[in-house]
Amino acid sequence: xxxxxRLGIAGxxxxxxxxxxxxxxxxALLEARSGRPISISAVSARNRVKDRGVPLDSYAWExxxxxxxxxxxxxxxxxxxxxxxxxxxxxxxxxxxAGKDVVTANKALLAHHGQALAEAAEKAGAVLRxxxxxxxxxPVVKALTEGLAGNDITRVMGVxxxxxxxxxxxxxxxxxxxxxxxxxxxGLGYLEADPNLDVxxxxxxHKLSLLAAIAFGTxxxxxxxxxxxxxxxxxxxxxxxxxxxxxVKLLGVCQMTGRGLExxxxxxxxxxxSPLGQLEGGTNMVVxxxxxxxxxxxxxxxxxxxxxxxxxxxxxxxxxxxTRVSTFGQPAxxxxxxxxxQTATPAPYYLRLILLDKPxxxxxxxxxxxxxxxxxxxxxxxxxxxxxxxxxxxxxxxxRAALDNALAAMVGTKVVEGEPVALRIEQV
Amino acid sequence: xxxxxRLGIAGxxxxxxxxxxxxxxxxALLEARSGRPISISAVSARNRVKDRGVPLDSYAWExxxxxxxxxxxxxxxxxxxxxxxxxxxxxxxxxxxAGKDVVTANKALLAHHGQALAEAAEKAGAVLRxxxxxxxxxPVVKALTEGLAGNDITRVMGVxxxxxxxxxxxxxxxxxxxxxxxxxxxGLGYLEADPNLDVxxxxxxHKLSLLAAIAFGTxxxxxxxxxxxxxxxxxxxxxxxxxxxxxVKLLGVCQMTGRGLExxxxxxxxxxxSPLGQLEGGTNMVVxxxxxxxxxxxxxxxxxxxxxxxxxxxxxxxxxxxTRVSTFGQPAxxxxxxxxxQTATPAPYYLRLILLDKPxxxxxxxxxxxxxxxxxxxxxxxxxxxxxxxxxxxxxxxxRAALDNALAAMVGTKVVEGEPVALRIEQV
Numbered sequence: 001x002x003x004x005x006r007l008g009i010a011g012x013x014x015x016x017x018x019x020x021x022x023x024x025x026x027x028a029l030l031e032a033r034s035g036r037p038i039s040i041s042a043v044s045a046r047n048r049v050k051d052r053g054v055p056l057d058s059y060a061w062e063x064x065x066x067x068x069x070x071x072x073x074x075x076x077x078x079x080x081x082x083x084x085x086x087x088x089x090x091x092x093x094x095x096x097x098a099g100k101d102v103v104t105a106n107k108a109l110l111a112h113h114g115q116a117l118a119e120a121a122e123k124a125g126a127v128l129r130x131x132x133x134x135x136x137x138x139p140v141v142k143a144l145t146e147g148l149a150g151n152d153i154t155r156v157m158g159v160x161x162x163x164x165x166x167x168x169x170x171x172x173x174x175x176x177x178x179x180x181x182x183x184x185x186x187g188l189g190y191l192e193a194d195p196n197l198d199v200x201x202x203x204x205x206h207k208l209s210l211l212a213a214i215a216f217g218t219x220x221x222x223x224x225x226x227x228x229x230x231x232x233x234x235x236x237x238x239x240x241x242x243x244x245x246x247x248v249k250l251l252g253v254c255q256m257t258g259r260g261l262e263x264x265x266x267x268x269x270x271x272x273x274s275p276l277g278q279l280e281g282g283t284n285m286v287v288x289x290x291x292x293x294x295x296x297x298x299x300x301x302x303x304x305x306x307x308x309x310x311x312x313x314x315x316x317x318x319x320x321x322x323t324r325v326s327t328f329g330q331p332a333x334x335x336x337x338x339x340x341x342q343t344a345t346p347a348p349y350y351l352r353l354i355l356l357d358k359p360x361x362x363x364x365x366x367x368x369x370x371x372x373x374x375x376x377x378x379x380x381x382x383x384x385x386x387x388x389x390x391x392x393x394x395x396x397x398x399x400r401a402a403l404d405n406a407l408a409a410m411v412g413t414k415v416v417e418g419e420p421v422a423l424r425i426e427q428v
Numbered sequence: 429x430x431x432x433x434r435l436g437i438a439g440x441x442x443x444x445x446x447x448x449x450x451x452x453x454x455x456a457l458l459e460a461r462s463g464r465p466i467s468i469s470a471v472s473a474r475n476r477v478k479d480r481g482v483p484l485d486s487y488a489w490e491x492x493x494x495x496x497x498x499x500x501x502x503x504x505x506x507x508x509x510x511x512x513x514x515x516x517x518x519x520x521x522x523x524x525x526a527g528k529d530v531v532t533a534n535k536a537l538l539a540h541h542g543q544a545l546a547e548a549a550e551k552a553g554a555v556l557r558x559x560x561x562x563x564x565x566x567p568v569v570k571a572l573t574e575g576l577a578g579n580d581i582t583r584v585m586g587v588x589x590x591x592x593x594x595x596x597x598x599x600x601x602x603x604x605x606x607x608x609x610x611x612x613x614x615g616l617g618y619l620e621a622d623p624n625l626d627v628x629x630x631x632x633x634h635k636l637s638l639l640a641a642i643a644f645g646t647x648x649x650x651x652x653x654x655x656x657x658x659x660x661x662x663x664x665x666x667x668x669x670x671x672x673x674x675x676v677k678l679l680g681v682c683q684m685t686g687r688g689l690e691x692x693x694x695x696x697x698x699x700x701x702s703p704l705g706q707l708e709g710g711t712n713m714v715v716x717x718x719x720x721x722x723x724x725x726x727x728x729x730x731x732x733x734x735x736x737x738x739x740x741x742x743x744x745x746x747x748x749x750x751t752r753v754s755t756f757g758q759p760a761x762x763x764x765x766x767x768x769x770q771t772a773t774p775a776p777y778y779l780r781l782i783l784l785d786k787p788x789x790x791x792x793x794x795x796x797x798x799x800x801x802x803x804x805x806x807x808x809x810x811x812x813x814x815x816x817x818x819x820x821x822x823x824x825x826x827x828r829a830a831l832d833n834a835l836a837a838m839v840g841t842k843v844v845e846g847e848p849v850a851l852r853i854e855q856v
Contacts, residue, residue: 018720022578022720026578026580029580029645030577030578032645032758032759032762033577033757033758034577035754035758035759131575137720137721137722137724138724139570139571139574139575139576139724142567142570142571142574142575143567143570143571143575146567146570146574146742146745146746146751147559147567147570147571147739147742148567148738148742149458149461149462149741149742149745150450150454150458150737150738150740150741150742150744150745151738151741152454152457217457217460273706275703275706275727278701278703278706290738291734292446292450292565292734292735292737292738292741293565293728293729293734293735293738293739294565294728294729294732294734294735295728295729296565296566296567296726296727296728296729297725297726297727297728298724298725298726298727299703299724299725299726299727300721300722300723300724300725301721301722301723301724306719306720306721306722307720307721307722309578309720310576310578310579310718310720310721311575311721312578313577313578313579313720314574314575314576314577314578316578317574317577317578318574321751321752321753322750322751322752323574323749323750323751323752323753324749324750324751325749325751326463329461330460330461330463331460331463334460
């Protein structure tokens with residue numbers, strides 16, 4: 001095993017260039033830890049002439065990542081192109097068909113094609129690893145797939161989109177509106193080209209679907225993730241939540257219940273004193289609950305050159321050491337088709353609604369809840385001078401279905417302006 | 429690889445019995461994840477007739493763990509006996525000599541004999557894994573050895589003795605004296621037979637020395653860990669720390685500096701709002717800092733049947749999957765003898781001393797600090813009616829050597845009663 005492990009790196013953005021830099025700068029360290037040298041045979045990107053702050057002359061160049069993936073002098077194809085389809089998918093498939101191991105940071109690719117790619121990897125006797133695709137530098141895929149493999153996993157939760165957490169934290173700490181905090185994040189370059197990937201919860205939903213597959217031995221089912229973005233969260237919600245001892249987080253939760261697999265990525269209230277509640281800014285956190293271990297919390301940087309490159313290198317070193325673990329922790333053929341839960345585990349909910357100033361309005365709202373079987377834990381109507389009054393309600397534990405019935409009935413009474421905001425209070 | 433992986437388990441206390449239970453109850457899950465069945469061939473313990481809540485009849489019994497370790501029908505020797513020498517060491521050595529892989533939860537054994545055992549394992553082509561020896565259920569050995577292997581590790585910190593953290597938390601939250609909190613922990617069965625292993629920092633020091641070896645590629649050097657227990661911490665210290673925005677934790681820190689390897693396990697002040705400061709009760713936390721990843725924080729249960737068994741099973745599943753990683757992350761022969769740093773990285777310190785009520789006493793204390801080159805950031809003398817006055821000082825960043833000179837000079841002035849308390853304020 002003293003032959004070098006030879007990489008082909010496709011995609012030379014921030015992360016790709018970072019991986020090249022580390023391999024150049026830490027050759028001795030990587031060799032000591034891997035038991036063999038790690039070298040780069042060839043690289044590929046769209047633009048050959050761009051200066052990436054690292055010399056690339058000593059590596060072969062391929063314009064076409066598919067050609068890179070198939071090169072005889074490449075043992076491991078490192079996919080840092082991004083995107084669920086197109087060249088990333090074509091090159092990953094080509095690499096696996098050619099029996100190459102693959103390391104990728106591409107959550108979208110795996111969320112949409114994880115099962116097919118895992119099957120292709122196994123058919124070819126190759127491994128497909130994706131630590132960098134989930135929660136950046138936090139070695140959470142490894143913790144779940146390997147370190148905690150002796151557990152029946154009961155629930156996995158995570159704040160896995162740093163941009164959303166940054167926006168929510170700034171709204172709270174600086175009193176910014178959602179639009180102001182969004183603009184600030186945009187100015188700092190934190191948002192994806194399509195911002196809905198971030199604030200719509202899609203990016204974080206991709207990550208959640210990968211963790212769910214490992215946790216529960218199921219085929220990746222991104223389409224079954226209930227997605228709700230943070231666009232409707234107001235300062236008012238954040239302040240009221242704080243007042244009651246909660247923080248608002250874009251929280252992913254997956255759990256297996258008698259009703260099937262629940263996967264949700266939505267703004268939730270979590271206790272301010274919990275590790276999730278204390279998480280600020282762009283940091284990510286994943287909480288894993290197992291029947292033996294109890295609760296394990298992992299926290300770290302969710303994005304950026306160094307953290308993502310660290311995760312890529314972790315996978316590369318595993319391969320150099322000869323570690324061969326199934327993509328989702330067990331053979332792809334043994335992964336079950338998850339039955340999506342039709343209704344989420346009951347929880348208390350936070351409701352904010354605007355009441356029109358009509359006689360009996362509050363009574364109608366209370367009746368709508370009561371008739372749907374939703375009981376009220378706390379209610380507060382704020383003083384007001386206009387024709388509308390903000391009302392805040394915290395329910396006792398209820399099903400989302402009952403709550404939705406109540407909300408529909410409320411809107412039907414015509415004493416409520418617009419759509420009420422309903423946020424789950426997650427028991428963490 | 430569909431042959432079962434056959435275990436021999438030595439030591440059937442809480443953890444050993446827990447491992448047996450999981451292997452019996454989760455056979456299908458473990459086989460799916462491992463790619464092969466995991467079975468138990470034989471077990472060993474001191475008392476054969478004791479009821480351990482799990483049937484053992486189907487396993488061969490060995491009175492002698494050394495005999496168990498050498499059995500032909502054992503692939504992996506699981507050492508859960510404990511103790512740095514005696515039967516645990518003899519049986520582990522016998523297993524490795526016989527070419528068996530070893531999984532152990534024994535921090536004392538590895539802290540004292542880690543280098544020799546790692547060499548023995550490599551000589552025999554065996555692996556020696558010890559996830560359960562450090563921070564219970566938190567997969568921190570794996571995170572450091574594998575997931576973060578692409579980093580130059582700059583510092584590792586940890587609260588790794590749940591009993592000490594329980595005592596300190598109870599002193600703070602319930603206003604108990606050290607002796608009261610100690611008695612409470614003892615009543616709950618939290619203390620080792622020799623309590624100094626806990627409150628003297630020895631147990632946590634063992635764990636720190638193992639993480640340092642992995643982090644810095646050095647031979648385990650437990651004897652070089654600066655150890656200081658929590659026995660001198662008073663409620664007064666905890667209250668004053670809280671008043672200044674700090675918490676008192678028994679904190680392990682290791683870092684490689686130009687002066688050599690620092691390894692300290694001592695009560696420190698950490699910011700109350702940091703993840704370490706927010707840690708309460710028996711939970712453990714390890715903070716890993718790498719040049720690429722930045723800061724990764726892992727938190728979870730540090731002891732107990734389920735968490736420790738979870739860690740043991742993680743190692744067993746790795747072996748079943750064919751994962752072969754060097755004991756400390758690189759070949760034992762390549763681990764360097766660490767030069768211990770003669771002096772710790774400078775830091776601010778918290779001092780508490782009892783001043784005798786003599787004219788000029790405070791001036792003498794201030795002079796002792798100034799002459800040693802230690803400058804004062806904050807000082808507070810409390811009102812008093814007796815003949816002595818408590819004085820609290822927070823210094824600017826200083827070396828421990830300068831501080832010790834100052835403390836010696838202070839005591840020499842005879843205006844200070846007893847020994848001052850000096851606690852490092854760790855920058856986390």
